[in-house]
Amino acid sequence: MTASGPAGSFAGDIPIDVLGPPAIPIWLGWLIGLSPLPLLIAFILVQVRWRKRLRAWVRQEKPQRSF
Amino acid sequence: MVRAIAQTKGKRASHKSASMRPDITEHRIRQVSAWIVLCLLLLAEFGLAWDRRWHDMVGRDQFWIPPHIMMYTGIAGAGLIALCVVLVDTLRYYQKKAGVDDSSTVNILWFFHAPLGFILLGIGMLIDAIAAPLDNYWHVLYGVDVTFWAPFHLMGHLGAVIGVLGIIYAFASEAAYERQVEDPSPRLLWLNGPEWGIVVLLAGFQEVVLPALTAFIPIVLGPVQLITYPLILVLAASLFPISLYLCIRKPGITLLMILILWPLSLATETFTPLALRFMVARLGLTYRLGREPVFDVTIAMLPLLYLVCALMVEGAVSWQRRSGEARNDELRGTWLLGVLMAVPAVVIPPGIAHAFSLWAPAIPLPPDVVHVLEPGWLAMLLTLPIAMLVGAIMASLGTVFGDIWHWNRQ
Secondary structure, three states: OEEEEOOEEEEOOOOOOOOOOOOOOHHHHHHHHOOHHHHHHHHHHHHHHHHHHHHHHHHOOOOOOOO | OHHHHHHHHHHHHHHHHHHOOOOHHHHHHHHHHHHHHHHHHHHHHHHHHHHHHHHHHOOOOOOOOHHHHHHHHHHHHHHHHHHHHHHHHHHHHHOOOOOOOOOOOEEEOOOEEEOHHHHHHHHHHHHHHHHHHHHHHHHHHHOOOOOOOOHHHHHHHHHHHHHHHHHHHHHHHHHHHHHHOOOOOOOEOOEOHHHHHHHHHHHHHHHHHOOHHHHOOOEEEOOEEEOOHHHHHHHHHHHHHHHHHHHHOOOOHHHHHHHHHHHHHHHHHHHHHHHHHHHHHHHOOOOOOOOOOOOOHHHHHOHHHHHHHHHHHHHHHHHHHHHOOOHHHOOOOHHHHHHHHHHHHHHHHHHHHHHHHHHOOOOOOOHHHHHHOOOOHHHHHHHHHHHHHHHHHHHHHHHHHHHHHHHOOO
16 A cells, blocks of 8 residues: 655555355255255155045046146 | 138237236236246346356456356345345235235245246246355355365355246246136247246257356266266256146147247357457456357257257157147156256267367367267267166156146136
8 A cells, every 4th residue: 555645655565365155065055955955855755645536537528627 | 711700819919818817917918927037037038048157268367357246136136026026016915906816826934925937047046146145255265266066156056046936927827817717818939938938948058058068077087087077968958848848738749949048048148248348348357268250050040959859848748749648738757858968968068069170170169068978979978878778767857847837827
């Protein structure tokens, strides 16, 4: 840094410690990142079971029923 | 002539009666919202393609870069529309408005009543909104070169999958409704409006998967390599056409999807290098590795794989219809189709690259494409059984989704 004034100028170093943000543990990052996956898998499993019921209903020739 | 006039009068009468349905307001709300979301997601898709190239060629020094703004505008807009539809439908449910009841909505958190698709869309976009700052934080910690396989990238992709599933459900329930009412809305080429929405959405979703060719790099297993790109390509190639056919159940529908997908792919591959060059020049930036973006001809030609898989589905449909095996226009033995689709998923991408290097060497291939397509026949043979397994599972899943989308009205 250079400071200039009526008495002259002076250049000097100002040490600054630059820190990154606090590190998130890798395992926690993956845990949060993959948290929607069980939701998606659970939804798919529910859909598989729902389709079985729908198929059974359609095969009984009641296609107008809404679910 | 007389018949044509009578048909026109019939169509007018049908259109008039369709507009007089008691629940028309509710379905207009849903369909208009779904179309706006579709436009926003296409905007996000172009933003994503641009963003991927931006990261590769310019870097990622801040969050507010033009492709991020484009992508998150689409995501945020879609999320807000989903929120509005959920709130409006909840209000209309308690007001007992026509078309908003337990047969056309699902209950969530014991209070809200809305179409399943818009609830899923809202959840997906919320996940994306949460993933965005976390992804930014991850990049600050670990640098700009974090690969596809980073936790918050995957979180963002999972959110997108849930959101896109949601909007397909929203369109599909409206398509099922339009098929079942006595006075349906006007059709274009035998498809009702929501069915067109499904075709465009699935084409767009398939287009998003194409750059997986270079995002999924080979895994080295001692002396051989396991190629991973066919796994994601066969996932898309089997899941989408099968679910689309079973949803709409009209022959030729998967080819129509390819007719939309291919121009979309060409438009995306044309847009990204142009947008990148324009903004880099405008902002005074430089390219990281000193090379300028080029039109990725391999990815632009990759819909050929989807075309082959769509022809397989159409062939199976035609054969089963002729032989009388297709009850209720169902498609049997889809898992076998998925297994067969693994073969083009493994062979076609390197085939395209080799064809260009042989017959059009003047067209440059991006280095990442060359790297991914380097492995030889042994690696392909090692990958093929795994790709077949993925294809069989995804084709079966496509059957599940296709049937539900065909029948569901919630």
